[in-house]
Amino acid sequence: MDGESDSDVEQLDLVPKKNSTSVVWKYFGYKTTDTEQTNVICKMCKQGHFKATDGNTSGLRDHLKRKHQKEHAETVRVQGPPRVNAQSTAATAPKQTTIGQAFHKGAPYEKTSKRWKDITDAVAFYVAKDMQPIQSVENKGFVRLMKTVDPRYQVPSRKYFSTKAIPQMYTECREKVQQEIQNVQFFATTSDLWSSRTSEPYMSLTIHFIHKWKLQSACLQTIYFPVDHTGELIAHGLRDLLQGWGLKEENMICMTTDSGANMVKALDLNAWTRLQCFGHRLHLAIEKSAKDPRVDRTVSILKKMVSAFSFSWKKKRELARLQTEMKLPPHKLITDSPTRWGSKLAMIERVLEQEKAISEILKADKKTRCLVPGYNEKDVMESVVKALGPLRDFTDALSGEDYVSVSYVKPVLHLFKEHLLKADDDDTDLSGEMKMTILNYLTDKYKDPKTENCWIWLHLLIQGSK
DSSP, X not given: OTTOOHHHHXXXXXXXXXXXXXXXXXXXXXXXXXXXXXXXXXXXXXXXXXXXXXXXXXXXXXXXXXXXXXXHHHHHHHHXXXXXXXXXXXXXXXXXXXXXXXXXXXXXXOTTSHHHHHXXXXXXXXXXXXXXXXXXXXXXXXXXXXXXXXXXXXXXXXXXXXXXXXXXHHHHHHHHHHHHHTTOOSEEEEEEEEEOXXXXXXXXXXXXXXXXXXXXXXXXXXXXOOSOOOXXXXXXXXXXXXXXXXXXXXXXXXXXXXXXXHHHHHHHHTTOOEEEOHHHHHHHHHHHHTOSHHHHXXXXXXXXHHHHHHTOHHHHHHHHHHHHHTTOOOOOOOOOBTTBHXXXXXXXXXXXXXXXXXXXXXXXXXXXXXXXXXXXXXXXHHHHHHHHGGGTTHXXXXXXXXXOTHHHHHHHHHHIIIIITSOOTTOOHHHHHXXXXXXXXXXXXXXXXXXXXXXXXXXXXXXXXX
């Protein structure tokens, strides 16, 4: 330090910086001989050669922070954090957006741009896949959502989606499916007639085929079918559907349908092998077995009971309270659906599960005391559960799309005959009669030689793949 030793520096009296206001200068000064005040010296450690050009104290603060934490904390407390250099701030500050850039950011996408096409395709997919009303693209909530997601995107009108976007998506999807099935050698189909919620009639056709030993399924078409549903017209419509997709009738192993007389006649007219829908057959068999006065009366009482709870929030509240008090599962009651036999079984099982709480609530109301299940009703419910309970899982298992479910039919019928529907010493008269009715019905309906041929063909096909 200008040729002086550390001991010389320690004996020096340091003078403060001229016209200084920063608290940092409390800990720094200059030698009396340094009239130009160019070399700053620390008063604590006597270290020198600091620079404070134009009053910049950043280097001094840094020294305090590294060497003298206590003094540094004091400067921060008194004066606050260091100021940012104006030049560095200007260098790092974001540049002001030009007028041209501002207009560009606010301008809507061109309809020929990739971004606009990608978003529009996504909206069309949402409408089609989730079966949303096309009108929803003009709803205020949806428009606001898209404006928030991307302010530059303008949602097209519903007419655009109905006349261009969705038809284009259908065309692309059809071409893709057409390519997948054009080389299929053998296939099976499923067809059904159904009505929409507005009672408009439709007919659907689904194809099932094996590709690389994995089952593939595709709904080829759902057409509006406003004509009379006679066997002749249905036969003609089904043949047109196959021809429209370039599928040969001789390569179709079988078609699965329900047991409607018009569908049966249509396939006979076309000379096609018909495979009965097992789920539909099982439903009819169980409904036939339940046509017993005892079951009808009990089911009628249970439906009225469930209805009493459905339309009374007080009974629902009381049921929830008693479930907690009696340590019952917090389950809601289930009603019977005419088209699903499993719902009848589920309703009965739920009533048996909640019987204590239900009875207590119904007894407290004069209008519903008559709905409390008696011993006879309980016996009927237990008999129905014993007969139908083991059959619960077979409807879903034989309606799968990821495996060849037809191969399950014959083993399942054998299982029914030898185990699940076999007479048991513990059976009541009612449960035994229901089992026998179901078994006889299924056995009779699946004794058709054509059905046997389908199973034999499938067995040989699977054996040949091994």
